[in-house]
Amino acid sequence: xxxxxxxxxxxxxxxxxxxxxxxxxxxxxxxxxxxxxxxxxxxxxxxxxxxxxxxxxxxxxxxxxxxxxxxxxxxxxxxxxxxxxxxxxxxxxxxxxxxxxxxxxxxxxxxxxxxxxxxxxxxxxxxxxxxxxxxxxxxxxxxxxxxxxxxxxxxxxxxxxxxxxxxxxxxxxxxxxxxxxxxxxxxxxxxxxxxxxxxxxxxxxxxxxxxxxxxxxxxxxxxxxxxxxxxxxxxxxxxxxxxxxxxxxxxxxxxxxxxxxxxxxxxxxxxxxxxxxxxxxxxxxxxxxxxxxxxxxxxxxxxxxxxxxxxxxxxxxxxxxxxxxxxxxxxxxx
Amino acid sequence: xxxxxxxxxxxxxxxxxxxxxxxxxxxxxxxxxxxxxxxxxxxxxxxxxxxxxxxxxxxxxxxxxxxxxxxxxxxxxxxxxxxxxxxxxxxxxxxxxxxxxxxxxxxxxxxxxxxxxxxxxxxxxxxxxxxxxxxxxxxxxxxxxxxxxxxxxxxxxxxxxxxxxxxxxxxxxxxxxxxxxxxxxxxxxxxxxxxxxxxxxxxxxxxxxxxxxxxxxxxxxxxxxxxxxxxxxxxxxxxxxxxxxxxxxxxxxxxxxxxxxxxxxxxxxxxxxxxxxxxxxxxxxxxxxxxxxxxxxxxxxxxxxxxxxxxxxxxxxxxxxxxxxxxxxxxxxx
Numbered sequence: 009x010x011x012x013x014x015x016x017x018x019x020x021x022x023x024x025x026x027x028x029x030x031x032x033x034x035x036x037x038x039x040x041x042x043x044x045x046x047x048x049x050x051x052x053x054x055x056x057x058x059x060x061x062x063x064x065x066x067x068x069x070x071x072x073x074x075x076x077x078x079x080x081x082x083x084x085x086x087x088x089x090x091x092x093x094x095x096x097x098x099x100x101x102x103x104x105x106x107x108x109x110x111x112x113x114x115x116x117x118x119x120x121x122x123x124x125x126x127x128x129x130x131x132x133x134x135x136x137x138x139x140x141x142x143x144x145x146x147x148x149x150x151x152x153x154x155x156x157x158x159x160x161x162x163x164x165x166x167x168x169x170x171x172x173x174x175x176x177x178x179x180x181x182x183x184x185x186x187x188x189x190x191x192x193x194x195x196x197x198x199x200x201x202x203x204x205x206x207x208x209x210x211x212x213x214x215x216x217x218x219x220x221x222x223x224x225x226x227x228x229x230x231x232x233x234x235x236x237x238x239x240x241x242x243x244x245x246x247x248x249x250x251x252x253x254x255x256x257x258x259x260x261x262x263x264x265x266x267x268x269x270x271x272x273x274x275x276x277x278x279x280x281x282x283x284x285x286x287x288x289x290x291x292x293x294x295x296x297x298x299x300x301x302x303x304x305x306x307x308x309x310x311x312x313x314x315x316x317x318x319x320x321x322x323x324x325x326x327x328x329x330x331x332x333x334x335x336x337x338x339x340x341x342x
Numbered sequence: 343x344x345x346x347x348x349x350x351x352x353x354x355x356x357x358x359x360x361x362x363x364x365x366x367x368x369x370x371x372x373x374x375x376x377x378x379x380x381x382x383x384x385x386x387x388x389x390x391x392x393x394x395x396x397x398x399x400x401x402x403x404x405x406x407x408x409x410x411x412x413x414x415x416x417x418x419x420x421x422x423x424x425x426x427x428x429x430x431x432x433x434x435x436x437x438x439x440x441x442x443x444x445x446x447x448x449x450x451x452x453x454x455x456x457x458x459x460x461x462x463x464x465x466x467x468x469x470x471x472x473x474x475x476x477x478x479x480x481x482x483x484x485x486x487x488x489x490x491x492x493x494x495x496x497x498x499x500x501x502x503x504x505x506x507x508x509x510x511x512x513x514x515x516x517x518x519x520x521x522x523x524x525x526x527x528x529x530x531x532x533x534x535x536x537x538x539x540x541x542x543x544x545x546x547x548x549x550x551x552x553x554x555x556x557x558x559x560x561x562x563x564x565x566x567x568x569x570x571x572x573x574x575x576x577x578x579x580x581x582x583x584x585x586x587x588x589x590x591x592x593x594x595x596x597x598x599x600x601x602x603x604x605x606x607x608x609x610x611x612x613x614x615x616x617x618x619x620x621x622x623x624x625x626x627x628x629x630x631x632x633x634x635x636x637x638x639x640x641x642x643x644x645x646x647x648x649x650x651x652x653x654x655x656x657x658x659x660x661x662x663x664x665x666x667x668x669x670x671x672x673x674x675x676x
Contacts, residue, residue, distance in 0.1 A: 070609045238600070252608045266572070266600025274586050274616030275404045282608030 014039045016079045017108035017321050019064055026260045026329055027064070032080070032322050039111045042092050047119060049102060049112045051086035052342035054318070055133040056325050057167070058231075059284075061259040070284050080108040080321075083138055085122060085129045086342070096121065103132060108321055110341060127303060130312040134167055134336035135303050136296065138285055142253060143171035144295040145288040148179075150251045150281045151227040155180030158221050160240055163231030164205060165192035167336035168253060171299075172229045173202050174308045181227070184220045186213060186236055188331045195334075200309055213239040227251070233258045234265045241269035244276045252282035260329055311335030348373045350413045351442035351655050353398055360594045360663055361398070366414070366656050373445045376426050381453060383436060383446045385420035386676035388652070389467040390659050391501070392565075393618075395593040404618050414442040414655075417472055419456060419463045420676070430455065437466060442655055444675060461637060464646040468501055468670035469637050470630065472619055476587060477505035478629040479622040482513075484585045484615045485561040489514030492555045494574055497565030498539060499526035501670035502587060505633075506563045507536050508642045515561070518554045520547060520570055522665045529668075534643055547573040561585070567592045568599045575603035578610045586616035594663055645669030 093116025106112035164185025193205035206216030224245035233255025427450025440446035498519025527539035540550030558579035567589025
């Protein structure tokens with residue numbers, strides 16, 4: 009029997025604009041051996057997230073960029089096949105920054121055990137993972153939603169936005185989503201319980217906000233940037249909170265669009281605050297507890313868009329930027 | 343003896359770009375009579391402020407725009423010549439929204455008595471007036487400066503910026519000003535005690551920030567907007583606070599420049615908050631007490647740029663936008 013090999017997807021060159029096949033290199037290797045304190049994981053699911061576009065951009069950010077030739081960084085989950093770390097056993101299901109590859113060696117301190125009997129693995133990469141914690145802490149810690157307030161979220165059908173809106177409903181907000189296309193707007197209203205949704209591909213966002221938020225926008229959770237951010241800024245109430253979580257509309261543009269309406273912050277004594285989920289590393293247990301309960305009780309619905317095969321990574325990742333994915337995008341590679 | 347007449351400067355039409363002579367109309371009238379509860383003020387000094395450019399722009403803001411044909415709105419000071427209001431006497435010196443005119447009728451509740459023996463009237467329109475309260479509450483309430491932090495302020499030689507930097511020094515900050523031209527940068531360092539200054543007209547602001555703020559910018563107080571705001575965003579520390587007080591570089595542009603570097607808020611978990619001084623209407627006594635004490639003790643230096651004659655209003659106002667004024671700009675009209 010030939011030993012299994014490890015397929016890795018590496019960053020070949022930094023893209024201008026949307027990544028292409030040429031952005032990536034696939035290489036084959038022997039499966040690595042874990043050292044002391046390390047575990048070997050056979051990856052089953054890889055999380056595809058908008059932040060990955062930032063990780064391959066040169067320059068200072070909240071973490072160093074992926075280097076040319078390096079295995080592409082990714083959050084992933086899989087089964088432990090060898091363990092040299094006390095407390096993690098062969099057969100455990102774990103998640104961590106395993107990268108876009110079939111086998112990963114990781115320090116035992118840097119992996120999290122997950123329980124597939126509580127929720128399927130893709131949900132552990134979505135509502136119970138990084139996107140869930142992003143929605144939870146961004147909305148609750150920065151947005152501080154109060155009952156009766158109006159919350160608007162962009163990327164509303166996406167991994168983070170769909171959770172933000174549902175958490176907002178649990179907190180008693182009126183929730184309006186912004187998403188691309190009638191299928192997504194229907195989904196967030198009919199299936200997730202948002203009060204209204206605006207289809208930015210077919211409707212004027214400013215007019216939609218005026219219609220659906222007659223008293224203005226108390227909290228705006230932004231995943232997209234660009235002109236949608238400007239429309240939301242134009243609709244703020246006094247003491248509104250704008251949460252900057254992402255700007256996916258801009259990640260592949262060479263010129264970043266700055267919000268021309270930012271003086272609305274002055275007029276309204278409003279605040280715009282950014283964050284990344286790792287800012288809340290010390291409080292993750294709190295988020296995991298609440299999100300786990302809400303998902304378990306069916307109060308928060310989750311949806312994953314699962315695509316098969318590590319070799320599809322280049323095209324599958326781009327679904328995030330074209331808006332083709334329906335829910336949390338996950339690559340199944342086992 | 344002919345009775346005195348009232349010269350009024352009215353908004354003739356809304357300017358595109360920088361206001362011109364055609365923006366304004368001067369008209370002559372009889373001096374008005376105050377009604378019950380009102381006072382008649384002979385205006386001696388008119389405050390010229392960047393906010394006035396916003397007041398003549400059409401559209402929603404924190405106060406309604408000046409209407410075409412209306413006397414131009416302005417904060418001013420003068421002497422009460424008739425009083426039908428209990429508690430305000432003929433001969434009192436008062437300030438209020440008297441407009442660009444020689445005589446104003448005002449409701450007694452809407453005027454403030456000022457004491458010219460404590461400070462000259464122009465100082466009451468500057469450090470002890472609206473610019474002073476703007477600097478005080480914007481920096482202390484929103485910026486929350488801590489000893490040892492680095493504070494950067496743009497428009498550093500202007501009415502608000504010069505006070506922000508000095509208050510920052512009193513609070514133990516390292517203070518770096520951004521101003522236009524060597525005379526202004528010399529003034530803020532040599533006379534006001536800033537630690538350093540960057541001449542945006544002759545030097546690269548981002549390079550200046552890197553040089554003078556080696557540990558980054560903890561607080562950025564913005565009066566100017568545009569590319570200077572972007573340079574400051576690019577130098578923020580974690581949990582930095584950006585205070586949006588104005589955007590004078592953009593007020594006469596038809597397209598407003600949006601800050602392309604706003605994602606620095608995300609990377610740094612930083613906050614950008616806007617305000618106008620009227621947000622602090624209920625707390626003005628607190629600001630007046632501290633600013634009065636600091637000015638009285640010589641801990642804060644003030645400078646006014648006083649120009650004579652109401653007929654010079656159109657050209658004098660524009661000194662704010664060309665950066666020609668040296669300190670708080672005041673029109674002396676008595």
